[in-house]
Amino acid sequence: xxxxxxxxxxxxxxxxxxxxxxxxxxxxxxxxxxxxxxxxxxxxxxxxxxxxxxxxxxxxxxxxxxxxxxxxxxxxxxxxxxxxxxxxxxxxxxxxxxxxxxxxxxxxxxxxxxxxxxxxxxxxxxxxxxxxxxxxxxxxxxxxxxxxxxxxxxxxxxxxxxxxxxxxxxxxxxxxxxxxxxxxxxxxxxxxxxxxxxxxxxxxxxxxxxxxxxxxxxxxxxxxxxxxxxxxxxxxxxxxxxxxxxxxxxxxxxxxxxxxxxxxx
Amino acid sequence: xxxxxxxxxxxxxxxxxxxxxxxxxxxxxxxxxxxxxxxxxxxxxxxxxxxxxxxxxxxxxxxxxxxxxxxxxxxxxxxxxxxxxxxxxxxxxxxxxxxxxxxxxxxxxxxxxxxxxxxxxxxxxxxxxxxxxxxxxxxxxxxxxxxxxxxxxxxxxxxxxxxxxxxxxxxxxxxxxxxxxxxxxxxxxxxxxxxxxxxxxxxxxxxxxxxxxxxxxxxxxxxxxxxxxxxxxxxxxxxxxxxxxxxxxxxxxxxxxxxxxxxxxx
Numbered sequence: 001x002x003x004x005x006x007x008x009x010x011x012x013x014x015x016x017x018x019x020x021x022x023x024x025x026x027x028x029x030x031x032x033x034x035x036x037x038x039x040x041x042x043x044x045x046x047x048x049x050x051x052x053x054x055x056x057x058x059x060x061x062x063x064x065x066x067x068x069x070x071x072x073x074x075x076x077x078x079x080x081x082x083x084x085x086x087x088x089x090x091x092x093x094x095x096x097x098x099x100x101x102x103x104x105x106x107x108x109x110x111x112x113x114x115x116x117x118x119x120x121x122x123x124x125x126x127x128x129x130x131x132x133x134x135x136x137x138x139x140x141x142x143x144x145x146x147x148x149x150x151x152x153x154x155x156x157x158x159x160x161x162x163x164x165x166x167x168x169x170x171x172x173x174x175x176x177x178x179x180x181x182x183x184x185x186x187x188x189x190x191x192x193x194x195x196x197x198x199x200x201x202x203x204x205x206x207x208x209x210x211x212x213x214x215x216x217x218x219x220x221x222x223x224x225x226x227x228x229x230x231x232x233x234x235x236x237x238x239x240x241x242x243x244x245x246x247x248x249x250x251x252x253x254x255x256x257x258x259x260x261x262x263x264x265x
Numbered sequence: 266x267x268x269x270x271x272x273x274x275x276x277x278x279x280x281x282x283x284x285x286x287x288x289x290x291x292x293x294x295x296x297x298x299x300x301x302x303x304x305x306x307x308x309x310x311x312x313x314x315x316x317x318x319x320x321x322x323x324x325x326x327x328x329x330x331x332x333x334x335x336x337x338x339x340x341x342x343x344x345x346x347x348x349x350x351x352x353x354x355x356x357x358x359x360x361x362x363x364x365x366x367x368x369x370x371x372x373x374x375x376x377x378x379x380x381x382x383x384x385x386x387x388x389x390x391x392x393x394x395x396x397x398x399x400x401x402x403x404x405x406x407x408x409x410x411x412x413x414x415x416x417x418x419x420x421x422x423x424x425x426x427x428x429x430x431x432x433x434x435x436x437x438x439x440x441x442x443x444x445x446x447x448x449x450x451x452x453x454x455x456x457x458x459x460x461x462x463x464x465x466x467x468x469x470x471x472x473x474x475x476x477x478x479x480x481x482x483x484x485x486x487x488x489x490x491x492x493x494x495x496x497x498x499x500x501x502x503x504x505x506x507x508x509x510x511x512x513x514x515x516x517x518x519x520x521x522x523x524x525x526x527x528x529x530x531x
Contacts, residue, residue, distance in 0.1 A: 025467060032475045078470065082463055186366065189455035190279070190355035197351050198286045201344045205294050214293060
């Protein structure tokens, strides 16, 4: 319990900055909506007359531009991107910081098992992710409710907004796995930002190409927001894959870390 | 020379990983190009019928034809910019501040060389690193384009695109190095650099979205060059290049200046 508390205390400042900037980005982008909503309806008519390949190339296939939620999913893609960086950062940093800052000698000689330390640290990451999500959810709910003149589809809103939780948990567990796997991590952000951006670009690429195999590589594709608004549910295959991968990463983190040779001063 | 060698060695693994990722993206993108053109839609005829404003607003120049390999490839430029920016800015931020993080600053800076003689080789190593990254992108692009374009690798257009990419990389390297020198530690430097990249990217998205925000264009390097003008019109915006180079020089100068008066933690 002390470990959990200590982790939360150490992460408090960056958590506040992340929450504020994620919500800030989302609100700023949503504020553009009233000024371009009439424009969007004109676009909609023009786009519908494009051939389907071209619509896909522009990423506008199946796009419904005339409701607020169809616009909402657009800035939310970037929230997913930024949120993924945050989560992966936490995942990579939470264990590796002990070794990097040479405090491992202090923590790992305490009369608690390594597994217990890891589970406490994972709990701390999870709590921080939940706080971020709650914050973003409330900010988004308020903004959308104020900006939307007519009632909107609440289920779709919840589905879109909750995809942040799934993406963050995925990248946090990937980060944990990476930090258990690599011997020593000197700087966290180049790793997490590199990995997240590569996955994001694979996802962007696949937006144009619509290739099933490529879609399996990038977790951003598992929660494709434009698919969501069509089917009104998460894709069960991708959700299963998500569960399996997250479980595997967490399992391997415990497994690898339990046998890891920890450098001391 | 020793510092240069040490710096190159410290980054060799990460450079290899970055290059592999870049080659994979070009490979995956170009492989699927074949399937894309098989759909046989004459896009240029179709686009001629639409009002020009709409095409401009959507960032599709009237000449952009995705069924042509050049038009398709020009879309990649955005991806290259993003990856190259992350690579370059992180390199700059870490290279300058690494010794303090690893607690070996007292070793390096007690050597009988002046501070700028330490920073200089580090930055040269950074330039070599981004150049290798650039060259790998160049080679992979020409190779995969020629596979899909009857052997024509479009050498001239791709080299121009890579020149633009290199100027951007230089800018981001300078930005990262400046943060590394000015800010307190590596963690802060990388965080601020990362925030800047995300911010630049979001501004470029907002500019595309809402035409009244066009004035923000000058604040984001991602909007200084357009993939389509580079690949199709074979033109490199001279003003953009000059602005970026001047700003890079200023950042490099600030790096030296700030580093000379830096209070090194031991």
